[in-house]
Amino acid sequence: MDSCRDVLKETWHFYRKTLSLVFSGGKAYYLWCIFLLCIMITGFLFYLKQHDVGLIGTNMTDQVSWGLYIANFTYLVGMAAAAVLLVIPAYIYQFKPIKEIVVLGELFAASSIVMAILFVMVDLGRLDRVWHMIPFIGSMNFPQSLLAWDVLVLNGYLFLNVLIPVYLLVTFYYRKTPNWKFILPFILLSIPTAVGIHTVTAFLYNGLAARPFWNASILAPRFLASALCSGPAIMIIIFQVIRKVSVIEIEDKALFKIAELIAYAMFLNLFLLAAEFFKEYYSNTVHIAPFKYLFEGLHGHTQLVPWIWTALTMNVTAFILFLIPSTRKRLSTLNLGCVFIIIGVWIEKGPGFVIPGFVPDPLGEIYVYMPNLLELMVSFGIWATGLLIFTLFMKVALPIEAGVFSHTEYQKETAPPPRH
Amino acid sequence: MADKRYTRRQFIRNLSLAAAAGVSLPLFSSCTKEEKEDFLQKHFKEMTTEEKKNVIAKLEARYLQKYGKKFQISTQEAVSGTLWGYGLDLSRCIGCRRCVYACAKENNNSRRHPQLHWIRVLRLKKGSLIDLENSEHYYNPPVVPEKEYLYLPVQCQQCENPACIKVCPVHATWKEPDGLVVVDYNWCIGCRYCIAACPYKGRVFNWADPTLSPDEVNTSVHYLGNRPRMKSSVEKCTYCVQRVRTGRYPACVEACPTGTRKFGNLLDPNSEIRYIIERKRVFRLKEDLNTEPKFYYFFEA
Numbered sequence: 186m187d188s189c190r191d192v193l194k195e196t197w198h199f200y201r202k203t204l205s206l207v208f209s210g211g212k213a214y215y216l217w218c219i220f221l222l223c224i225m226i227t228g229f230l231f232y233l234k235q236h237d238v239g240l241i242g243t244n245m246t247d248q249v250s251w252g253l254y255i256a257n258f259t260y261l262v263g264m265a266a267a268a269v270l271l272v273i274p275a276y277i278y279q280f281k282p283i284k285e286i287v288v289l290g291e292l293f294a295a296s297s298i299v300m301a302i303l304f305v306m307v308d309l310g311r312l313d314r315v316w317h318m319i320p321f322i323g324s325m326n327f328p329q330s331l332l333a334w335d336v337l338v339l340n341g342y343l344f345l346n347v348l349i350p351v352y353l354l355v356t357f358y359y360r361k362t363p364n365w366k367f368i369l370p371f372i373l374l375s376i377p378t379a380v381g382i383h384t385v386t387a388f389l390y391n392g393l394a395a396r397p398f399w400n401a402s403i404l405a406p407r408f409l410a411s412a413l414c415s416g417p418a419i420m421i422i423i424f425q426v427i428r429k430v431s432v433i434e435i436e437d438k439a440l441f442k443i444a445e446l447i448a449y450a451m452f453l454n455l456f457l458l459a460a461e462f463f464k465e466y467y468s469n470t471v472h473i474a475p476f477k478y479l480f481e482g483l484h485g486h487t488q489l490v491p492w493i494w495t496a497l498t499m500n501v502t503a504f505i506l507f508l509i510p511s512t513r514k515r516l517s518t519l520n521l522g523c524v525f526i527i528i529g530v531w532i533e534k535g536p537g538f539v540i541p542g543f544v545p546d547p548l549g550e551i552y553v554y555m556p557n558l559l560e561l562m563v564s565f566g567i568w569a570t571g572l573l574i575f576t577l578f579m580k581v582a583l584p585i586e587a588g589v590f591s592h593t594e595y596q597k598e599t600a601p602p603p604r605h
Numbered sequence: 606m607a608d609k610r611y612t613r614r615q616f617i618r619n620l621s622l623a624a625a626a627g628v629s630l631p632l633f634s635s636c637t638k639e640e641k642e643d644f645l646q647k648h649f650k651e652m653t654t655e656e657k658k659n660v661i662a663k664l665e666a667r668y669l670q671k672y673g674k675k676f677q678i679s680t681q682e683a684v685s686g687t688l689w690g691y692g693l694d695l696s697r698c699i700g701c702r703r704c705v706y707a708c709a710k711e712n713n714n715s716r717r718h719p720q721l722h723w724i725r726v727l728r729l730k731k732g733s734l735i736d737l738e739n740s741e742h743y744y745n746p747p748v749v750p751e752k753e754y755l756y757l758p759v760q761c762q763q764c765e766n767p768a769c770i771k772v773c774p775v776h777a778t779w780k781e782p783d784g785l786v787v788v789d790y791n792w793c794i795g796c797r798y799c800i801a802a803c804p805y806k807g808r809v810f811n812w813a814d815p816t817l818s819p820d821e822v823n824t825s826v827h828y829l830g831n832r833p834r835m836k837s838s839v840e841k842c843t844y845c846v847q848r849v850r851t852g853r854y855p856a857c858v859e860a861c862p863t864g865t866r867k868f869g870n871l872l873d874p875n876s877e878i879r880y881i882i883e884r885k886r887v888f889r890l891k892e893d894l895n896t897e898p899k900f901y902y903f904f905e906a
Contacts, residue, residue, distance in 0.1 A: 310795020
């Protein structure tokens with residue numbers, strides 16, 4: 186009875202402290218949260234309009250039937266998968282500087298998955314029928330439909346990336362050492378799952394014989410390579426923000442190590458792209474049409490050409506910056522490279538990947554798709570939602586990691602003792 | 606102390622109850638009984654005969670209210686021993702698009718914003734049949750046929766091995782025993798994966814509430830075919846399931862002024878379609894994709 190009471194008391198304490206943590210912060214914190222909330226509300230209002238009139242409110246048509254939403258979805262799955270790049274060295278090779286920040290990386294993955302799922306939700310015409318996809322309750326077409334696979338692995342990955350950091354944070358909260366026998370299997374499982382979510386997402390496109398642009402076996406490896414660039418790049422930036430706004434120390438060494446890993450991944454990404462380029466241009470069959478639409482324009486339609494060349498320039502520049510040790514180990518050039526990769530991979534993996542799949546369409550029609558204001562605002566709303574979720578995660582996780590926020594019995598101590 | 610614990614517990618319980626009620630009550634109270642029924646409606650293939658009857662009655666009442674007309678909604682099953690096949694004589698087609706409009710009229714398609722067509726006629730320069738990239742979908746000359754062009758009508762090919770069915774995450778589309786690929790419009794979640802998977806552009810989407818005025822409706826409908834659809838559901842050609850199961854030709858076959866379009870039962874050795882397959886040199890679109898269409902193109906001359 187007493188222990189039960191203690192647990193309740195402690196839960197209540199945790200609950201209250203978390204709330205007060207989330208609601209107390211500096212001016213910058215409040216401004217940031219209100220800023221995100223404003224974007225979220227705007228995005229939501231635009232979504233309500235789309236929900237009311239139907240998807241005709243977007244610029245999608247029967248020709249280009251997926252657009253900006255699915256482009257963002259594809260990119261964000263990659264972002265989430267990239268957490269694995271931090272998990273491998275941290276847990277397997279016990280690389281100390283990364284190990285301390287891996288929890289933050291996993292929470293980032295969880296936020297990305299939430300965004301990815303939201304992007305699919307807003308793209309669905311009938312949100313009210315989404316329960317048709319739930320196994321046993323609805324009628325999920327598993328294992329035939331890759332979309333069914335995607336629902337399963339994405340939710341599984343979300344579960345892992347919430348379970349692992351929450352478990353670790355709670356043990357830190359109690360100032361105990363984690364029970365590795367319990368959590369390590371989950372950590373190990375998260376590695377193939379990360380590869381899995383991205384492979385399944387690639388296969389979702391890959392399996393469509395009607396779309397030659399996607400029907401290439403190189404797709405899944407290319408997806409992984411580019412994800413291992415963009416995810417860690419955004420982590421490098423976020424870690425610098427974290428060490429500025431909190432007491433958590435993140436060594437430069439860890440950032441440089443991540444940048445080095447990005448350089449390898451980017452090399453692979455560019456190499457795979459080159460392999461595709463060769464195959465398409467040397468064999469020069471009718472299936473080159475979407476490739477041409479993307480890289481040089483097709484029958485006078487050149488909308489995507491400036492975008493993809495901007496992306497390629499950014500990716501190559503970032504690769505060179507991260508390859509040379511002196512530019513990799515200078516924060517200014519490191520951050521420039523990160524921004525280039527985040528934008529470059531977004532173009533290449535998002536709109537630059539989804540749209541050419543539909544142009545020309547299977548009967549040769551060219552429809553010029555550019556997202557409209559509604560699609561942009563809904564997308565910004567979802568990005569803001571993800572960022573807010575991540576911010577709130579951090580608001581609680583950082584004090585725990587720093588040892589400032591802990592179990593009641595440690596609260597009386599004035600100075601927090603060293604962790605672990 | 607005991608009192609305090611009790612109040613705390615009560616507080617937590619009340620708080621969570623209030624939260625749950627706060628979320629679900631407005632949702633439930635804003636729903637009418639009919640909306641709740643719609644929301645919980647089962648997959649067509651899982652309904653009992655009784656449930657089907659109720660759904661049909663509900664739909665008929667709703668259509669009567671919306672269009673002021675009495676609808677006949679059929680759920681007739683496939684006639685045993687039938688497998689429907691289509692023949693199209695490319696040397697006869699003059700590109701007049703009468704089939705396109707007859708189809709939209711028969712099948713209660715959305716008329717404008719968006720205008721949905723299940724048949725698309727492609728205009729190709731003579732000399733190539735495969736170069737679809739240089740086809741014109743929106744040709745509009747004063748008179749057809751034009752000398753230097755030929756016309757290639759395309760619609761759902763009712764594949765034996767359909768890519769669209771494989772990808773649907775919720776089994777909302779399936780192949781009937783008579784070979785027709787149909788959609789349960791009330792089960793479709795509107796993800797449009799099937800549109801991405803179809804190599805023939807055989808499917809279109811209701812991007813908005815379908816526009817169909819009462820004087821335009823066809824009241825003789827099939828549940829899996831031409832009944833009026835709703836917003837955000839995918840739809841497609843069914844070879845006019847409402848007609849062919851009662852022994853009639855599809856609307857496009859009847860509308861064609863040149864006898865381009867042929868139709869029949871592939872399992873019947875004496876059918877017109879079997880005659881064509883045996884005597885003409887037929888081909889199917891994109892045979893390399895192994896979709897096994899039941900739509901045969903051929904040339905008379």
